Amino acid sequence: MAINRATLRQFLLQEYRTHGVEKDLVFLLEDIATACREISTLIRNGSFLETLGTAGSTNVQGEAQKKLDVIANEQFESHIRNCSRVAALVSEEVDEVTWLKDTAKAGDYIVYFDPLDGSSNLNVNLSVGSIFSIMQLPEDAVAGDVNTVLRDGSFQICSGYSIFGPATTLVLTLGHGVHEFTNHLATGEFRIVSRNMTIPEDCNEFAINASRFADWDAPVRNYIEDCIAGQNGPRGKSFNMRWTASMVVDIHRILTRGGVFLYPVDARNRAEGGKLRLMYEANPIAFLVEQAGGSASTGTARILDIQPESPHQRASVILGSRNEVLRIEEHYRQED
Numbered sequence: 140m141a142i143n144r145a146t147l148r149q150f151l152l153q154e155y156r157t158h159g160v161e162k163d164l165v166f167l168l169e170d171i172a173t174a175c176r177e178i179s180t181l182i183r184n185g186s187f188l189e190t191l192g193t194a195g196s197t198n199v200q201g202e203a204q205k206k207l208d209v210i211a212n213e214q215f216e217s218h219i220r221n222c223s224r225v226a227a228l229v230s231e232e233v234d235e236v237t238w239l240k241d242t243a244k245a246g247d248y249i250v251y252f253d254p255l256d257g258s259s260n261l262n263v264n265l266s267v268g269s270i271f272s273i274m275q276l277p278e279d280a281v282a283g284d285v286n287t288v289l290r291d292g293s294f295q296i297c298s299g300y301s302i303f304g305p306a307t308t309l310v311l312t313l314g315h316g317v318h319e320f321t322n323h324l325a326t327g328e329f330r331i332v333s334r335n336m337t338i339p340e341d342c343n344e345f346a347i348n349a350s351r352f353a354d355w356d357a358p359v360r361n362y363i364e365d366c367i368a369g370q371n372g373p374r375g376k377s378f379n380m381r382w383t384a385s386m387v388v389d390i391h392r393i394l395t396r397g398g399v400f401l402y403p404v405d406a407r408n409r410a411e412g413g414k415l416r417l418m419y420e421a422n423p424i425a426f427l428v429e430q431a432g433g434s435a436s437t438g439t440a441r442i443l444d445i446q447p448e449s450p451h452q453r454a455s456v457i458l459g460s461r462n463e464v465l466r467i468e469e470h471y472r473q474e475d
């Protein structure tokens with residue numbers, strides 16, 4: 140017998156009643172969920188819609204865009220525009236900030252998003268996802284001024300991701316725990332499958348692109364070598380490694396069973412400030428990880444405390460099981 144699972148709307152209205160979540164945010168999140176559901180369908184039918192290839196363009200990151208990168212961006216933007224409270228959009232796929240209002244009084248939400256993360260996995264049928272983060276503008280915000288959207292991650296009122304995998308899932312936080320929803324194909328609704336996801340403080344699994352070993356700074360190399368040394372090494376236990384090349388998938392595993400994810404600044408990406416982008420990858424994931432009892436660090440500072448200087452800036456990302464992140468931060472302190 141099917142278990143009666145609350146729909147996303149029932150959950151969000153409960154958050155409205157118990158935590159005073161604004162109804163405009165409820166409707167915005169429903170629109171974002173619809174965008175995710177549509178992107179999921181477009182990916183599954185990609186072979187027949189001939190949308191799995193490259194778009195022939197590059198994004199602000201200088202990366203070749205996939206057709207679905209562009210389509211996913213259009214889906215996010217068109218659905219988010221339904222919400223009259225949204226003043227600005229910051230998308231990985233668009234260089235400029237998109238302003239929807241002339242004054243902050245007319246709208247006070249900012250939505251940052253990576254519409255399709257891990258899209259290099261698309262044409263090999265591996266899971267990809269979307270990441271979003273929502274902040275509120277300050278009272279004195281000036282619409283049209285890029286500095287208005289440069290708020291540190293502690294100002295997020297909501298963040299989440301969707302994974303387009305064997306199931307289409309939606310994981311979000313409104314500052315009161317992390318909750319997971321699965322798209323119910325028969326009804327098209329997102330229904331809750333787990334509440335208050337919690338990351339175990341300890342783990343025996345790390346996620347890192349090990350091909351960059353030669354570029355790592357000493358703290359990262361020392362930490363990973365200790366893990367790989369196994370039972371007879373300084374950790375006294377063996378470790379497993381996972382790397383999916385899709386951040387949301389690695390993070391979902393960590394939220395589900397623990398682990399630590401590392402994409403640090405290294406010799407190869409130091410000039411750009413790292414690989415992952417702060418506003419729509421590191422910040423939203425850091426908010427989720429902290430809400431689930433984990434830690435999110437650059438190795439030397441809390442990610443959510445970083446004061447952004449540009450909408451597409453990158454950051455060093457080390458996050459997951461609290462005691463592992465603390466251990467890595469200790470390696471950084473030893474190098475000081």
Ligand code: P6P
Nearest residue numbers: 256257258348384385386387415
């Ligand atoms: P690499 C995807 O391009 C991404 O931004 C993250 O989703 C993922 O964790 C990382 O980059 C993969 O990087 O070096 O394995 O290609």
